[in-house]
Amino acid sequence: MGFLYHIGRYFLLMKRAFSKPEKLKVYVKQFFFEVDNIGVSSLGIITIISFFMGGVITIQAAFSLTSPLIPLYAVGFTTRESMILEFSPTIISLILAGKVGGNIASEIGSMRISEQIDALEIMGVNSASFLILPKVLAGIFINPFLIAISMFLGIFGGYVMGVATGACTSYEYIFGIQAFFMPWKLGYAFFKTAVFGGIITSVAAYHGYYTEGGALEVGKSSTKAVVYGSILILVANFIITQIFFVT
Amino acid sequence: MIEIKHISKSFGEHKVIDDVSFTLQAGKTNLVIGESGSGKTTILKMMVGLHTIDSGQIIYDQTIFNELNEKQKQDFRKDIGMLFQGGALFDSMTVEENIAFPLKMFTNHTEKEIYDRVNFCLEKVRLHDRNNLYPAELSGGMKKRAALARAISSNPKYLFCDEPNSGLDPKTSIVIDELIHELTVEFNMTTVIITHDMNSVMQIGENVMFLYQGKKWWEGDKQTILSTNNRELLDFVYAADFLKKTNPNKNL
Numbered sequence: 001m002g003f004l005y006h007i008g009r010y011f012l013l014m015k016r017a018f019s020k021p022e023k024l025k026v027y028v029k030q031f032f033f034e035v036d037n038i039g040v041s042s043l044g045i046i047t048i049i050s051f052f053m054g055g056v057i058t059i060q061a062a063f064s065l066t067s068p069l070i071p072l073y074a075v076g077f078t079t080r081e082s083m084i085l086e087f088s089p090t091i092i093s094l095i096l097a098g099k100v101g102g103n104i105a106s107e108i109g110s111m112r113i114s115e116q117i118d119a120l121e122i123m124g125v126n127s128a129s130f131l132i133l134p135k136v137l138a139g140i141f142i143n144p145f146l147i148a149i150s151m152f153l154g155i156f157g158g159y160v161m162g163v164a165t166g167a168c169t170s171y172e173y174i175f176g177i178q179a180f181f182m183p184w185k186l187g188y189a190f191f192k193t194a195v196f197g198g199i200i201t202s203v204a205a206y207h208g209y210y211t212e213g214g215a216l217e218v219g220k221s222s223t224k225a226v227v228y229g230s231i232l233i234l235v236a237n238f239i240i241t242q243i244f245f246v247t
Numbered sequence: 248m249i250e251i252k253h254i255s256k257s258f259g260e261h262k263v264i265d266d267v268s269f270t271l272q273a274g275k276t277n278l279v280i281g282e283s284g285s286g287k288t289t290i291l292k293m294m295v296g297l298h299t300i301d302s303g304q305i306i307y308d309q310t311i312f313n314e315l316n317e318k319q320k321q322d323f324r325k326d327i328g329m330l331f332q333g334g335a336l337f338d339s340m341t342v343e344e345n346i347a348f349p350l351k352m353f354t355n356h357t358e359k360e361i362y363d364r365v366n367f368c369l370e371k372v373r374l375h376d377r378n379n380l381y382p383a384e385l386s387g388g389m390k391k392r393a394a395l396a397r398a399i400s401s402n403p404k405y406l407f408c409d410e411p412n413s414g415l416d417p418k419t420s421i422v423i424d425e426l427i428h429e430l431t432v433e434f435n436m437t438t439v440i441i442t443h444d445m446n447s448v449m450q451i452g453e454n455v456m457f458l459y460q461g462k463k464w465w466e467g468d469k470q471t472i473l474s475t476n477n478r479e480l481l482d483f484v485y486a487a488d489f490l491k492k493t494n495p496n497k498n499l
Contacts, residue, residue: 023353026351110338111337114333114335118297118331118335119337121297121321122297122324122327122407123324123325123352123353123401124321124323124352125349
């Protein structure tokens with residue numbers, strides 16, 4: 001019953017959040033602020049993780065593919081497929097669920113316990129819409145860009161590490177990352193990335209918005225936002241993959 | 248004018264407000280006093296729609312507030328200003344951005360007109376040199392004054408103050424009380440103050456309601472409160488031992 005209660009309350013909150021804004025200009029400004037807050041501020045961690053993960057995937061692939069029947073360009077191919085299909089969209093989104101999701105839940109939760117959300121309501125502002133709508137739209141908008149950067153840096157990291165460690169040659173790697181490329185896979189990756197952006201922001205906002213109590217509860221809301229956000233990303237990943245690859 | 252007619256509210260089995268009725272007058276500071284847990288803040292939150300009511304009516308001039316739907320309540324609240332206990336200033340905005348926020352949201356004024364109004368409100372609360380500070384950089388009294396400036400920025404007809412003196416020293420409390428009273432008279436607002444501070448009562452209590460265990464126990468003004476024979480009210484007014492000795496009513 002508790003599960004259904006939360007689902008119902010989540011969708012009711014989203015219905016309120018996606019209602020007509022009181023003043024579009026203020027919301028547009030807030031949207032760009034959130035794009036910066038969610039997206040630009042996450043670039044550092046995404047850069048570091050993607051670059052090194054791309055390098056590690058390349059080295060692991062190179063030293064795992066020991067059969068003389070498998071050409072070395074398979075290293076580049078494996079890195080590209082891993083980065084585009086799974087690592088950048090899913091793993092980076094899981095990392096963002098921790099960084100961005102925790103941040104959103106604690107921000108909105110703190111606003112709730114310090115009566116700032118009540119203050120918005122008293123002013124006649126739809127607090128759900130003002131606080132949640134720009135965040136969710138910013139998450140859906142900016143996440144694909146972050147993931148595109150992650151894909152590029154991961155593949156570039158693989159090149160640098162692969163060549164530097166002698167795991168493969170520059171020619172083989174570049175040939176590998178171009179081999180058997182199917183553009184629809186990029187579409188699949190960006191689609192699921194946009195969905196994950198919506199999940200990260202809306203689930204975190206839901207937990208923050210319904211925080212009750214004090215500082216301890218704000219911490220619990222942040223934890224729940226990360227845990228449920230991550231689980232929903234994995235479930236959505238499975239469903240979207242099933243739809244794209246099987247049907 | 249705000250009329251409260253027979254309102255009740257329960258949280259689960261616990262009845263917090265029990266058939267309370269009173270009238271709050273325009274241009275006056277109306278105080279709701281009572282011990283902690285007597286239902287003061289619950290009444291305030293019911294009046295502004297943050298809590299629903301189980302029964303009764305809340306009437307703002309001719310409008311029955313509790314019968315409005317959510318959208319209508321949202322529109323109606325543009326006539327309401329509220330000073331929260333902790334100020335509830337938006338942390339991410341400076342003082343002037345906080346005050347400008349409702350104006351940017353609901354008016355089509357130019358930036359200059361908005362910031363003229365912001366400066367006017369800051370002058371009113373004597374905080375005109377703190378425009379660009381963030382709430383975290385303000386003292387408790389300054390936060391209350393900035394929040395008061397925000398509450399009056401959209402020229403509300405009704406002003407609600409939830410324990411405006413909590414956490415303030417007696418001198419700053421007097422400043423805040425005087426400010427609220429001045430603004431109430433100047434802008435002819437219906438002001439409702441929730442407090443348990445007897446200094447406020449004696450300073451600005453033009454219309455005072457005493458709540459006790461969720462019921463309206465007494466109603467009067469600052470002149471009559473000290474001469475009352477109401478036992479519970481006297482217990483509240485003369486709570487401190489040194490005050491009991493000054494009480495002319497020897498039955499206490």
